[in-house]
Amino acid sequence: MKKIIIVGGGIAGLAAAYRVQEEIARGASIECVLLDSAEKFGGKISTLRFNGFIVERGPDSFISQKPHAIELCRKIGLTDRLTGTNPGHTSTYVYVNKKLVTMPDGLSLMIPTKFMPFVFNSLFTLPGKVRMGLDLFIPKKKDNADESLASFVRRRMGEEALEKMAEPMLAGIYASDPETMSINSTFPMFVQTEQKYRSLILGMLAQKRRQANINSRTSSASQPFSLFMTLRNGLDEMVETLVEKSPAITFLKGTGVADLRVSGEGWRLTLDDGSVMDTDAVMLATPANISAHLVEKTAPKVTELLNRIRYVSTATVSIAYKKERFPHALDGFGFVVPKTEGRKILACTWTSSKFPERVPEGYVMLRCFVGGALQEELAEQDEDAIAALTLKELHDIMGVDREPEFIKVFHNRKANVQYRVGHSALIDSVRDVLKFTPGLYLTGSAYTGIGIPDCIRDGTHAATEAIDFLVGQSSAGV
Numbered sequence: 001m002k003k004i005i006i007v008g009g010g011i012a013g014l015a016a017a018y019r020v021q022e023e024i025a026r027g028a029s030i031e032c033v034l035l036d037s038a039e040k041f042g043g044k045i046s047t048l049r050f051n052g053f054i055v056e057r058g059p060d061s062f063i064s065q066k067p068h069a070i071e072l073c074r075k076i077g078l079t080d081r082l083t084g085t086n087p088g089h090t091s092t093y094v095y096v097n098k099k100l101v102t103m104p105d106g107l108s109l110m111i112p113t114k115f116m117p118f119v120f121n122s123l124f125t126l127p128g129k130v131r132m133g134l135d136l137f138i139p140k141k142k143d144n145a146d147e148s149l150a151s152f153v154r155r156r157m158g159e160e161a162l163e164k165m166a167e168p169m170l171a172g173i174y175a176s177d178p179e180t181m182s183i184n185s186t187f188p189m190f191v192q193t194e195q196k197y198r199s200l201i202l203g204m205l206a207q208k209r210r211q212a213n214i215n216s217r218t219s220s221a222s223q224p225f226s227l228f229m230t231l232r233n234g235l236d237e238m239v240e241t242l243v244e245k246s247p248a249i250t251f252l253k254g255t256g257v258a259d260l261r262v263s264g265e266g267w268r269l270t271l272d273d274g275s276v277m278d279t280d281a282v283m284l285a286t287p288a289n290i291s292a293h294l295v296e297k298t299a300p301k302v303t304e305l306l307n308r309i310r311y312v313s314t315a316t317v318s319i320a321y322k323k324e325r326f327p328h329a330l331d332g333f334g335f336v337v338p339k340t341e342g343r344k345i346l347a348c349t350w351t352s353s354k355f356p357e358r359v360p361e362g363y364v365m366l367r368c369f370v371g372g373a374l375q376e377e378l379a380e381q382d383e384d385a386i387a388a389l390t391l392k393e394l395h396d397i398m399g400v401d402r403e404p405e406f407i408k409v410f411h412n413r414k415a416n417v418q419y420r421v422g423h424s425a426l427i428d429s430v431r432d433v434l435k436f437t438p439g440l441y442l443t444g445s446a447y448t449g450i451g452i453p454d455c456i457r458d459g460t461h462a463a464t465e466a467i468d469f470l471v472g473q474s475s476a477g478v
């Protein structure tokens with residue numbers, strides 16, 4: 001029987017294991033072991049539950065426009081557990097000039113698709129609005145060369161759109177510096193829209209018309225998903241269910257891998273305790289810096305390439321208060337903070353408004369983000385310092401002057417991968433080198449998308465390639 005070992009039980013590794021499970025259920029003769037150094041599977045996905053609160057350490061939801069997470073939930077029987085964001089409070093605020101101002105209605109990511117709300121909104125100055133409107137007339141870029149998010153937005157919509165929208169919202173998702181992050185690898189749909197429609201606004205309007213036509217032909221019951229979806233009891237429901245629904249896979253936690261070498265026709269892994277495991281194929285579903293270290297002796301060129309991928313630190317801070325006389329309305333999903341405001345938090349999600357079922361009656365809960373590429377040192381402080389700066393920011397921005405019921409700080413040290421300009425060419429080079437190391441696969445957020453749906457897609461794809469390799473070896477009698 002052919003064997004594969006998956007190293008890393010984050011969502012990419014678990015999705016890969018589930019793909020192998022499906023193949024075994026169809027009759028394939030494959031042995032699969034998944035190893036993780038941590039005492040819990042899920043990697044960045046980790047949910048805490050106490051006193052009726054559901055607190056996410058890392059991701060709190062995933063985007064439904066990319067189908068891979070919803071599709072996987074369906075396969076493992078979690079469709080009924082999926083839940084969307086609160087439809088009653090969909091506004092997002094931006095902190096500018098010491099005030100929280102709503103984003104105009106009809107913005108699609110950062111592109112205005114409704115004329116009146118955009119014209120009357122106070123977030124942008126008149127010259128800023130006129131400059132954004134020039135997108136309708138500016139010619140498209142002539143080549144496909146990658147550029148930074150900042151350069152793309154400046155070129156199409158101007159400096160104000162970059163400062164007040166793209167930097168806090170789009171770069172914020174990646175905890176990145178917009179001057180260095182790759183537009184091709186992070187928001188390829190903008191590049192495609194520009195190439196197809198010349199103008200982003202015209203492209204988004206065309207897309208809206210298309211969607212309206214589809215909606216008029218299908219019943220609302222067939223479109224049950226909000227833009228962001230999660231699981232009722234927290235995202236780790238998906239982690240636990242994936243393990244439960246993969247009975248043919250051997251899952252070993254608290255089992256770190258220290259080294260990987262070619263051995264005969266296959267691979268030999270040395271574990272942290274010094275023991276060894278042999279396998280025909282191995283998939284590294286670990287962060288790129290760890291995978292770089294593991295393949296150092298076998299594929300030094302891959303190590304050199306993977307070491308170019310940078311990670312930055314962030315911290316998330318969840319804070320709960322009694323609802324009674326809370327000093328600020330929580331009528332939206334929260335707010336983002338442009339770097340020009342000089343504050344110490346990147347954003348704040350009003351969790352009790354976005355996902356009301358995560359908080360018991362009588363309380364509100366907020367979640368703040370600290371650090372990222374532009375203020376990494378703030379996220380590397382100790383928990384007390386991060387808690388203190390967060391409370392001061394909430395006091396200054398929202399006037400919150402009371403004692404919290406609890407405050408929980410979670411460090412995500414070097415956890416946020418940075419897709420810098422040229423990222424996709426770098427990944428192509430990695431793939432080219434891997435062609436010369438049969439039986440070695442890489443997957444995870446470092447490669448073709450950081451979001452949960454992207455990691456699921458990438459892990460599933462890597463597993464399919466590995467299965468083809470193992471089945472090919474079996475039929476060739478290797």
Ligand SMILES: Cc1cc2nc3c(=O)[nH]c(=O)nc-3n(C[C@H](O)[C@H](O)[C@H](O)COP(=O)(O)OP(=O)(O)OC[C@H]3O[C@@H](n4cnc5c(N)ncnc54)[C@H](O)[C@@H]3O)c2cc1C
Nearest residue numbers: 008010011012037043044059060256257444445450451452
């Ligand atoms: C704070 C934060 C908020 C986020 N919010 C969202 C969000 O709301 N929505 C969204 O879609 N995405 C979000 N993301 C991104 C998303 O969570 C991650 O990109 C994704 O979960 C990464 O999955 P992964 O499987 O690639 O890696 P990981 O989750 O990092 O898993 C890697 C695994 O490898 C294991 N490992 C490491 N070294 C070894 C070793 N030597 N031996 C064995 N095992 C090892 C680790 O223990 C870990 O379990 C967020 C990320 C962060 C940090």
